[in-house]
Every structure is written in structure tokens, then in C-alpha cells.
Amino acid sequence: MYRIKVAEKSKNSKGQRPMKGFISTTVLLASFLTVMVNRGQAAIINGSFEQGPTISGDAQFVGAGSTVITGWTVTGHSVEVLGPPWLASDGQRAIDLSGYYAGGIQQSFSTVAGVTYWVTFDLSGNPAGGAQFKTVRVTIDSFQQDYSVDTANQTISTLIWHPIGFSFVASGTSATLSFTSLEGDCYGPLLDDVAVWPVPEPSSSLFAVATLVVFTAMHCCRRLVTWWPTRTGRNYSSPPFAAKAG
Ligand SMILES: [Ca+2]
Incomplete structure (x- = not known):
């Protein structure tokens, strides 16, 4: 997930900002977002787990079948909602998928049949005990894959998070993502x-790129467009699939 920053280069002689450039930028972004929405924007609720139960201490156990973690249903035995000093990859909370014993979470969301979707998440492991490598099984529709991460040389406040992503083609009007x-x-x-x-479909991507080229040609001397990742403080040194298990 990236944010787009459009930096004003300068004001005109009257001290006014160039509204024409602003309008072009707005049209560009609106066009691209419209394409995305029309393709069936997936809506994972509370993907960062910031909304959920009150945490007693630094972690809160949640048992099977519970929906107290907003948007998610707990499966298996139990999970644990982690708060500071545990180092989350986004916000203040994360999930340990083993509560007292192995557990999991799942969420269903609307899809458009035939559309390809990207699924991304950040994975780490509880370094306080157990096996050095922690493994999660991810399933959605017909996709299933296990991912393992190394917990060596980490503490709960110095966790290394690995960004992972994969794509799948939706087969119906909804899908269930499970960890x-x-x-x-x-x-x-x-x-x-x-x-x-x-x-986005190739044609949609080409449309967005073509719009961007025109926009840049018209306003390259008046604006600077910079992109930067919002996920600061994470370990991006490893490829996304570096943690993939065999
Ligand atoms: Ca979080």
C-alpha cells in the first residue's frame, strides 16, 4: 500500500497555487480509483486488528468462535491479541495465531467472479518459546499455502515482519480468507x-498509465510527484516470498 504525495513546487506570481494542476491531479486519481471500484474493491475489515477486545496487560486471549476481533472469526483453539510492548507491523496491535494452542482467524468478503485479487499481509513469529520457525497456513478459495518465518535473534519488541503477497482468481461472489x-x-x-x-485489468492499467503520461507532460515543470512507502520501520530486505515454505 503506497500513498501518493503531490508536492507543490511553487506558487505563481500572485501567490496562488496552480489550480489547473490540482484539477488534473484530481481527475487522474479519481479516474484510477473509479476503475478500481468498478472492478470490485475488496473490503477486508480491520485488517490491522486495531479494533477488538480490551487488552489486559500486553496480550488478550480470544477463544474459538469469537467475533470480538472486529470483522474476524476465531478458529481452531484460540488466538491472542497483542499490544505494546509487542512490536506490531502496523498500528499498535497484532495477532498471535496460537493462543493457548493452535488457532486461527478468518473473514469472508465480497468478490467478483473471474477477477484477480491481491492478498497481502505481514508475518512474524512469537520469539518467546517453541520452535525457531513458525508456520501459518493461508487459504482462500482453492488457494492454500504454508509460510514459515525465522524468529532467531528477536524479542517481542524487536520483531522482524515479513511482507507477503499472492494473487487468486475469485470463483464467486464471496471468498473466505483464513490464517x-x-x-x-x-x-x-x-x-x-x-x-x-x-x-486492475491490463486495459485499465494502460488507461491509468496513459493518463499519467499526459498529466506528467503537461505539468512536469510545475509539480513534483513523489511516491514513498508508508511502512517505515519494517524489514523489506527480504523478497516477499522469502518466507515461503516448501
Ligand atoms: Ca496492527
Whole structure:
């Protein structure tokens, strides 16, 4: 997830900002977002787990079947909602997918059949005990994959988060995304910042690129367009699939 920053280069001789450039930028972004919405924007609720139960201490156990974590249903045995001093990858909270024993979470969302969707999330592991490598099983529609992460040389406040992503083609009007711990003890894989969105069709991408080229040609001397990732403070040194299990 990236944000777009449009920086004003300067004001005109009357001290006014160039509204024409602003309008062009607005049209560009609105056009691209309209394309995305028309493609069926997926809506994962509370993907960062910031909305949920009151945390007693630094972690809160949540049992199977509970929906107290907004948007999500707990599966397996239990999970744990983590708060400071645990280092979340986004915001203040994350999930340990092994509560007392192996657990999981799942959420269903609307899809458009035939559309390709990207699923991204950040994965780490509880370094306080158990196996050095923590494994999570991710399923959605016919997709299933296990991912493992190394917890060596970390503490709960110095966790290393690995961004992971994959795509799937929706087969119906809804899909269920599930994360399941494969760690039987209370030291499970850690999860944060889950997101799902449709991949634009090639024609839509070309439209967005063409619009961007025209926009840049018209206003390159008046505006600076900079992009920067919002996920500061994370470990992006490893490729997204570096944690992929065999
Ligand atoms: Ca979070």
C-alpha cells in the first residue's frame, strides 16, 4: 500500500497555487480509483486488528468462535491479541495465531467472479518459546499455502515482519480468507496488516498509465510527484516470498 504525495513546487506570481494542476491531479486519481471500484474493491475489515477486545496487560486471549476481533472469526483453539510492548507491523496491535494452542482467524468478503485479487499481509513469529520457525497456513478459495518465518535473534519488541503477497482468481461472489497456525503450543506465527484488493485489468492499467503520461507532460515543470512507502520501520530486505515454505 503506497500513498501518493503531490508536492507543490511553487506558487505563481500572485501567490496562488496552480489550480489547473490540482484539477488534473484530481481527475487522474479519481479516474484510477473509479476503475478500481468498478472492478470490485475488496473490503477486508480491520485488517490491522486495531479494533477488538480490551487488552489486559500486553496480550488478550480470544477463544474459538469469537467475533470480538472486529470483522474476524476465531478458529481452531484460540488466538491472542497483542499490544505494546509487542512490536506490531502496523498500528499498535497484532495477532498471535496460537493462543493457548493452535488457532486461527478468518473473514469472508465480497468478490467478483473471474477477477484477480491481491492478498497481502505481514508475518512474524512469537520469539518467546517453541520452535525457531513458525508456520501459518493461508487459504482462500482453492488457494492454500504454508509460510514459515525465522524468529532467531528477536524479542517481542524487536520483531522482524515479513511482507507477503499472492494473487487468486475469485470463483464467486464471496471468498473466505483464513490464517491458521500450525504451531501446537502457545508460541505461534504473528499476523498484521492484512489487505485484499482487485488487480486492475491490463486495459485499465494502460488507461491509468496513459493518463499519467499526459498529466506528467503537461505539468512536469510545475509539480513534483513523489511516491514513498508508508511502512517505515519494517524489514523489506527480504523478497516477499522469502518466507515461503516448501
Ligand atoms: Ca496492527
